[in-house]
Amino acid sequence: DSGVTQTPKHLITATGQRVTLRCSPRSGDLSVYWYQQSLDQGLQFLIQYYNGEERAKGNILERFSAQQFPDLHSELNLSSLELGDSALYFCASSVAGRKNEQFFGPGTRLTVL
Amino acid sequence: GNSVTQMEGPVTLSEEAFLTINCTYTATGYPSLFWYVQYPGEGLQLLLKATKADDKGSNKGFEATYRKETTSFHLEKGSVQVSDSAVYFCALSEDFNKFYFGSGTKLNVKP
Numbered sequence: 614d615s616g617v618t619q620t621p622k623h624l625i626t627a628t629g630q631r632v633t634l635r636c637s638p639r640s641g642d643l644s645v646y647w648y649q650q651s652l653d654q655g656l657q658f659l660i661q662y663y664n665g666e667e668r669a670k671g672n673i674l675e676r677f678s679a680q681q682f683p684d685l686h687s688e689l690n691l692s693s694l695e696l697g698d699s700a701l702y703f704c705a706s707s708v709a710g711r712k713n714e715q716f717f718g719p720g721t722r723l724t725v726l
Numbered sequence: 727g728n729s730v731t732q733m734e735g736p737v738t739l740s741e742e743a744f745l746t747i748n749c750t751y752t753a754t755g756y757p758s759l760f761w762y763v764q765y766p767g768e769g770l771q772l773l774l775k776a777t778k779a780d781d782k783g784s785n786k787g788f789e790a791t792y793r794k795e796t797t798s799f800h801l802e803k804g805s806v807q808v809s810d811s812a813v814y815f816c817a818l819s820e821d822f823n824k825f826y827f828g829s830g831t832k833l834n835v836k837p
Contacts, residue, residue, distance in 0.1 A: 615769060615771070646825070648827075655827060655828070655829040655830060656770075656815060656827040657827075657828065658824055658825050658826065658827070661823050661824065663823075664794075668823050669821070669823035669824040670824075671824060700729070703770070705769075705770075705771055707822075714772045714775075715770075715772065715825075717769030717770040717771065718769050719767075719768060719769050720769055
């Protein structure tokens with residue numbers, strides 16, 4: 614158990630809908646990272662937050678957004694969902710960016726029908 | 727730009743065989759390099775890392791050496807076990823904020 618929790622574990626929804634994925638980092642970790650893992654794209658970095666502020670952006674679509682709240686939990690919002698958004702979404706946390714290990718949560722499996 | 731290329735899998739080995747999983751990278755600066763392991767149904771776990779050229783990362787019998795001249799970070803283990811069956815990801819980061827992962831290599835170890 615990494616100490617990072619993600620909810621829900623599974624999510625099934627329809628095209629055009631909007632969903633919110635939630636991540637609670639390990640106690641004391643200030644950084645949260647979001648990743649998308651799909652069969653055709655592999656593991657893609659989406660976005661990083663550090664203590665409530667966006668720190669780095671990767672291949673995140675405009676339909677996707679994220680935020681980190683004062684209690685350090687983070688949410689990833691996915692809107693206007695398409696079939697191709699079906700994937701495993703991982704959250705990871707670390708104490709701080711530089712030279713610190715990322716701890717990954719178990720992931721949320723999103724299926725868009 | 728930054729990218730990581732690793733050998734396609736699956737790799738199937740018998741127990742106690744020698745393992746090599748190739749990883750090469752492209753980077754604009756001086757990245758740190760990582761190997762992560764993902765067991766079925768779980769998130770990724772850091773296996774080892776190296777932060778500068780010629781560094782060797784090692785953990786649980788796995789090793790990888792940061793080779794700047796060949797831009798490589800190949801993962802090796804002298805004698806694999808069934809419990810090593812998993813998907814292995816090579817990754818790089820220049821600033822520990824943005825990470826780039828390879829496509830993953832699935833390892834199957836047969837008893």
